[in-house]
Amino acid sequence: MTDYYTPGEVARRHGLSLDTLRYYEREGLLAQVERSPAGHRRYRASDVEMLDLVRCLRDTDMPIARLREFAELVRAGDHTIPQRIEVLVEHDAQLTARIAELRRRQEAIRHKIDYYRGVLAENRSDTEEEGR
Amino acid sequence: MTDYYTPGEVARRHGLSLDTLRYYEREGLLAQVERSPAGHRRYRASDVEMLDLVRCLRDTDMPIARLREFAELVRAGDHTIPQRIEVLVEHDAQLTARIAELRRRQEAIRHKIDYYRGVLAENRSDTEEEGR
DNA sequence: CTGAAGGGTGGAGTGCACTCCAGGTCAAGT
DNA sequence: ACTTGACCTGGAGTGCACTCCACCCTTCAG
Numbered sequence: 001m002t003d004y005y006t007p008g009e010v011a012r013r014h015g016l017s018l019d020t021l022r023y024y025e026r027e028g029l030l031a032q033v034e035r036s037p038a039g040h041r042r043y044r045a046s047d048v049e050m051l052d053l054v055r056c057l058r059d060t061d062m063p064i065a066r067l068r069e070f071a072e073l074v075r076a077g078d079h080t081i082p083q084r085i086e087v088l089v090e091h092d093a094q095l096t097a098r099i100a101e102l103r104r105r106q107e108a109i110r111h112k113i114d115y116y117r118g119v120l121a122e123n124r125s126d127t128e129e130e131g132r
Numbered sequence: 133m134t135d136y137y138t139p140g141e142v143a144r145r146h147g148l149s150l151d152t153l154r155y156y157e158r159e160g161l162l163a164q165v166e167r168s169p170a171g172h173r174r175y176r177a178s179d180v181e182m183l184d185l186v187r188c189l190r191d192t193d194m195p196i197a198r199l200r201e202f203a204e205l206v207r208a209g210d211h212t213i214p215q216r217i218e219v220l221v222e223h224d225a226q227l228t229a230r231i232a233e234l235r236r237r238q239e240a241i242r243h244k245i246d247y248y249r250g251v252l253a254e255n256r257s258d259t260e261e262e263g264r
Numbered sequence: 265c266t267g268a269a270g271g272g273t274g275g276a277g278t279g280c281a282c283t284c285c286a287g288g289t290c291a292a293g294t
Numbered sequence: 295a296c297t298t299g300a301c302c303t304g305g306a307g308t309g310c311a312c313t314c315c316a317c318c319c320t321t322c323a324g
Binding site for chain 2: 300301303
């Protein structure tokens with residue numbers, strides 16, 4: 001039992017590739033990850049926590065650049081909490097808007113499906129008439 | 133008054149660039165658009181209708197490749213309506229799943245916001261105590 | 265002692281969906 | 295006659311987010 005996670009563990013747990021994990025670190029989304037004497041990464045609970053948030057924001061389409069800004073705020077210390085809240089609140093609003101848009105589009109798609117089903121139903125009854 | 137739309141009109145109405153419009157045509161998302169004697173495109177009502185659907189599907193993240201397949205079904209004639217329904221129904225399901233995921237992530241983000249607000253509230257009461 | 269597993273690096277490559285550009289045509293207005 | 299604006303073409307370029315590669319190192323089971 002150790003108090004850190006290996007790259008493989010973290011990657012598996014988050015469904016990310018090792019390359020992506022390293023990429024996120026390079027891009028400044030994660031702070032300086034600790035290393036073992038052999039140079040291997042050791043992810044602490046705090047890294048994993050940050051990664052959870054990163055994944056949450058990435059999965060809701062926050063661009064890497066914005067995530068980096070957010071990560072910089074985190075690294076700058078607790079006095080940036082108001083700005084962090086601002087970022088998250090804005091993203092939350094965008095998310096609400098995006099969900100609403102998806103719903104609207106979904107409605108339209110469903111109408112199209114219904115329309116096509118209507119066409120099929122009509123063709124079917126045409127065939128029945130023919131058969132009479 | 134004409135019974136077709138110019139590229140500029142179509143682009144404005146759909147919020148697409150002329151380049152994107154041409155790109156979609158090249159990629160086979162739109163059928164053979166008619167041309168004026170001068171070689172300029174003339175979009176018919178049916179093109180605009182197709183474009184509405186294309187936009188609907190693109191805005192809900194259907195990849196261009198899948199859209200091309202769908203467009204090919206449309207061009208192949210009415211006997212492909214069952215397959216078209218299949219495509220749309222599957223996309224609808226993916227959309228439902230995506231919306232659910234976004235909602236879940238949004239919940240998590242909101243929890244984080246609340247957490248940060250809690251930290252702020254605590255700091256504020258600390259300061260008050262100091263001032264006493 | 266060996267070889268497989270699991271990591272490390274820098275840098276190049278990929279896939280997607282556009283987006284831009286140079287150089288050209290055409291129609292209409294002044 | 296000239297300019298302007300809308301459009302045309304083929305092809306190159308862009309931005310994003312990974313993803314892959316070659317080559318190297320260490321640890322550990324058999």
